[in-house]
Amino acid sequence: MRLLMILAAASLLTGCAVSSVxxxxxxxxxxxxxxxxxxxxxxxxxxxxxxxxxxxxxxxMVSGSQQVIYDPAGSFLHADVAERGDVLYGMSPAWVQGYKSAHARSTYHVVSQEIIVTPAQAERALQLVQSKGAVPGAFCANATSAILKEIPGFENISVTFFPINLMEQIAQRPDVKTDKYYENDEGDVRDGIEAAQS
Structure with missing residues (x-):
């Protein structure tokens, strides 16, 4: 039993990077x-x-009075992007594309699930991501699902540690628009950031 718990913890820790300081x-x-x-x-x-x-x-990503990406325990870092408490500020369409490009490579693709919301829902989401603060590695899906659950209209979200579980929950919504982004390079997140900005 102890071995199973150690293996489960190790698999979680490989999912997300350590937060930036x-x-x-x-x-x-x-x-x-x-x-x-x-x-x-x-x-x-x-x-x-x-x-x-x-x-x-x-x-x-929250698109309301401003557009930010809550990147819990993420590794996206660039001098031209302001980050505080795992929130990336100034996420223009070019930076959003850079973010996706930084994560997509030969081994991973990026699934985007977009949901149109009310201004009040967007502002509540913005407030929540700004107040959450940085989270430790392997808590990306946990932190994101916990935030979504606090937004009116998303109360049925179950808090989870697993990105695919959260993705599948969101996929059940009739108002979701899904897109998949692929690239075929061999680099990591930092290589992707450099490529996106060149």
Missing amino acids: FEASPEEIAAKVYVPEGPPKLTIFTMVNNTTGSGGHTSL
Whole structure:
């Protein structure tokens, strides 16, 4: 039994990276704010292993009064992106594409699940991701699902540690629009960031 618990913990720890210690100042965040066009929405990103179908990471983009990506225990880091408490600020369409490109490679693809929401739902989500703070490695799906559960209209979400479980829960919603993004490079997240910005 103890061996099974150790193996389960090890498999969880391989799912998400360790959070960044970088914390942008309020002034740096204010300078990076990006206000999106279109209706408010929430987008759940799931990084899926191309061979096994297992989940490697979960994150949440909030598009409301500003557009941010809550990247719990994530490894996306760039000098031109302000980050605080696992929230990436200034996520313009170019940066969102850079984010997806950084995670998609020969071994993983990115599933995007977009849901149009009310302005109140989007602002509640923004408030929640900003107040959550950085989380430890392997808690990406847990933190994201816990936040979603607190948003009106998402109360039926079950809190989970598993990215695929959360993705499948979201897939049951009739209002979800799903997209899959693939790349075929051999690099990691940092290589993908460099490629996206060149």
